[in-house]
């Protein structure tokens with residue numbers, strides 16, 4: 001029985017030095033998402049997309065979990081299966097903070113995916129167009145991330161947890177990308193209480209039962225402990 005669902009976004013990892021998307025100077029300000037985060041962009045220019053995710057992978061490797069990741073890992077150990085830790089983030093900072101299980105609904109930059117046979121494996125440090133799949137040999141290797149227009153991962157499991165949880169907590173997300181941005185309303189529709197922990201009010205902030213504003217590395221441990 002899932003009692004609590006936590007959904008996190010780029011704001012959770014901001015204090016670990018990983019850029020957010022929409023903030024000034026954020027990723028989407030520097031890279032047009034149509035070019036680097038869509039299947040069409042990958043088909044058009046795979047070298048550009050690999051460069052983008054190779055840089056994100058280097059940033060991820062160089063980063064360290066912050067106090068918010070550590071607090072969520074502690075909570076996961078205390079609550080076990082009563083907590084579902086869902087993230088839109090493709091970094092592995094929650095796992096490196098000790099979280100036993102993280103549901104990456106938008107994939108993982110440290111993993112590779114074969115576009116031909118769907119084989120998955122730990123990503124090499126850098127990927128290049130034409131890298132062969134270790135299972136089928138096809139030159140269809142891509143980062144194991146969900147691009148715009150693609151179906152997010154684990155939606156059935158997430159929907160089941162949203163239907164039974166008593167508390168939904170949104171951390172460090174602007175609430176601008178769907179279907180993730182609709183999860184709070186789905187949980188509320190099933191009677192859950194909703195709490196937002198964010199630096200600034202998100203797009204749906206006023207529709208949460210409670211919103212606490214501040215940097216994640218401070219307000220998440222305050223909430224957990």
Ligand SMILES: CC(C)NC(=O)[C@H](Cc1c[nH]c2ccccc12)NC(=O)[C@H](CCCC/N=C(/NCCC(=O)O)S[C@H]1O[C@H](COP(=O)(O)OP(=O)(O)OC[C@H]2O[C@@H](n3cnc4c(N)ncnc43)[C@H](O)[C@@H]2O)[C@@H](O)[C@H]1O)NC(=O)OCc1ccccc1
Pocket residue numbers: 008009010011012014015020021022023026037088089090106107145146147148149150151152155171172173174175176177178179180197198199200201202214215216217
């Ligand atoms: C742009 C948007 C309008 N477009 C979409 O939502 C699209 C289309 C769409 C679908 N339904 C819709 C309905 C309406 C409108 C549009 C749509 N969605 C899709 O294409 C999705 C797939 C989307 C996934 C794309 N891949 C990502 N990531 C992986 C790759 C990569 O990372 O490169 S999305 C990517 O961007 C999003 C960024 O959002 P945030 O994480 O919230 O980051 P942001 O910078 O925006 O905000 C940061 C927040 O943190 C706060 N903050 C900053 N610092 C701190 C701090 N220190 N502490 C605390 N908080 C902090 C800030 O205040 C701010 O609020 C994340 O989801 C992230 O994963 N697929 C899909 O819909 O499939 C079919 C379907 C339909 C129905 C049901 C099922 C399936």
